[in-house]
Amino acid sequence: MIEFPPPPRPRKLDTRISILGSGFIVNDCHLPSYRAAGFNVAAIASRNSENASRVAAAHNIPTVHPSFEALLDDTSLEVLDIAVPPQHQLALIRAACARGTAKAILAQKPLALNYADAVTAVEVCAPPASR
Numbered sequence: 001m002i003e004f005p006p007p008p009r010p011r012k013l014d015t016r017i018s019i020l021g022s023g024f025i026v027n028d029c030h031l032p033s034y035r036a037a038g039f040n041v042a043a044i045a046s047r048n049s050e051n052a053s054r055v056a057a058a059h060n061i062p063t064v065h066p067s068f069e070a071l072l073d074d075t076s077l078e079v080l081d082i083a084v085p086p087q088h089q090l091a092l093i094r095a096a097c098a099r100g101t102a103k104a105i106l107a108q109k110p111l112a113l114n115y116a117d118a119v120t121a122v123e124v125c126a127p128p129a130s131r
């Protein structure tokens with residue numbers, strides 16, 4: 001078996017990560033991995049805010065926003081982790097980029113349900129000058 005070295009550690013561990021969605025992939029995969037890496041998950045929101053609150057309590061996430069929009073309006077957040085079904089992902093990527101607050105977005109695969117929407121999702125992330 002080929003063994004690969006671990007990826008380099010980021011220079012900064014306190015980057016403020018925010019999460020949209022509170023399902024399996026967030027609860028059982030992303031959050032345990034963020035914790036193991038020592039990353040700073042600062043806020044979460046979900047379609048159903050009770051689900052967001054339950055996941056926040058289980059993983060010690062300090063802020064639960066009452067809606068996706070409220071989280072996207074939080075200008076203190078730096079990285080956005082989107083984990084919702086693919087047909088809803090483009091609208092959230094678009095909304096995040098329109099606000100311009102997130103420095104980086106982690107989106108789930110599949111990026112969209114068709115190629116055109118996937119291309120659009122990438123294009124809306126480009127800085128305004130390069131569009």
Ligand SMILES: NC(=O)c1ccc[n+]([C@@H]2O[C@H](COP(=O)([O-])OP(=O)(O)OC[C@H]3O[C@@H](n4cnc5c(N)ncnc54)[C@H](OP(=O)(O)O)[C@@H]3O)[C@@H](O)[C@H]2O)c1
Nearest residue numbers: 021022023024025046047048051083084085086088108109
């Ligand atoms: N599970 C995996 O192994 C896996 C692997 C790779 C990629 N993915 C991708 O990641 C996505 C999420 O996976 P998951 O396993 O976490 O799914 P999940 O357990 O079904 O959770 C889906 C999440 O999306 C939210 N959501 C559901 N319907 C929505 C809607 N109409 N509008 C906005 N948000 C909605 C839900 O919010 P509420 O709970 O608040 O209702 C829930 O938090 C999948 O659809 C897939 O594209 C999953």
